[in-house]
Amino acid sequence: MKMYNEFMRQQHRQTVSIILLALGLTLLLYGFNMHAPAVFSEDNDKGFATAESVLVREVSIGGLKREADGRLFKAYTGKPPQACPT
Numbered sequence: 401m402k403m404y405n406e407f408m409r410q411q412h413r414q415t416v417s418i419i420l421l422a423l424g425l426t427l428l429l430y431g432f433n434m435h436a437p438a439v440f441s442e443d444n445d446k447g448f449a450t451a452e453s454v455l456v457r458e459v460s461i462g463g464l465k466r467e468a469d470g471r472l473f474k475a476y477t478g479k480p481p482q483a484c485p486t
Contacts, residue, residue: 439464439472 421465439450439458450458455472458464465475 439474
């Protein structure tokens, strides 16, 4: 009986660990999607969701500008600039 209880306890720990891992991954994916604001271009009036890391790079090279209504727009057409304009 003692061996059975240890086996069940180990199974319980594994199950709880897997559930917590799945929950953590789900929350990470949710967080990544929440940090994807819409960026507009001349060709796209509806905007497209862009990851925050991509936006940071775009801002650092001068590739985005904010309009008066608060929307982000690409400051270039075609290929992006390769370096910071300053």
